[in-house]
Amino acid sequence: HQFAENLSRLKKEHGLKNHQIAELLNVQTRTVAYYMSGETKPDIEKLIRLATYFHLSIDELVGYVQEDKVWNDLSLKQWLLSLNLRSEEEIAKIKILVDTVETLYPN
Template sequence: MANFQERLKSLKNESSTSYQELAEYLGISLRAVQHYASGARTPDLEGLIKIADFYEVSIDYLVGRSDERERS
């Protein structure tokens, strides 16, 4: 299964959004989002929830615990 960094990159590539748009949605810097994508940092729980909401996927999918995208 994929890990968080792989899923984040994949979701970004599949969507028509940029890391800058994600950063603005999260209220953090672009550099912080780039650190998430590189694996240098991981978001806190609130950040994970917001990222899952942004891409409309479940947290389990986002962190690689499930291949099911749908939120329950």
């Protein structure tokens, strides 16, 4: 139901109504309600439209999170914990750094 939760959150954040999302996807308004309740899921074409509209990847839209290889390294986690990072901002900065290194130096 992660997609349903994400769509509901995005709708609220962007101040959209069901009928506006329905127009974007060329579906009936009740279909959007079904998406948000988790009763049904959109096909790939509609996922692409939504992801493009909200400037997200499809993975982000549907709630798929691929765990990073480096981020899963236990010794790295222990080291990060030893830094006593106090804020989410500090942790996010370290995560961006790790992601960048993984991108530049893939295995």
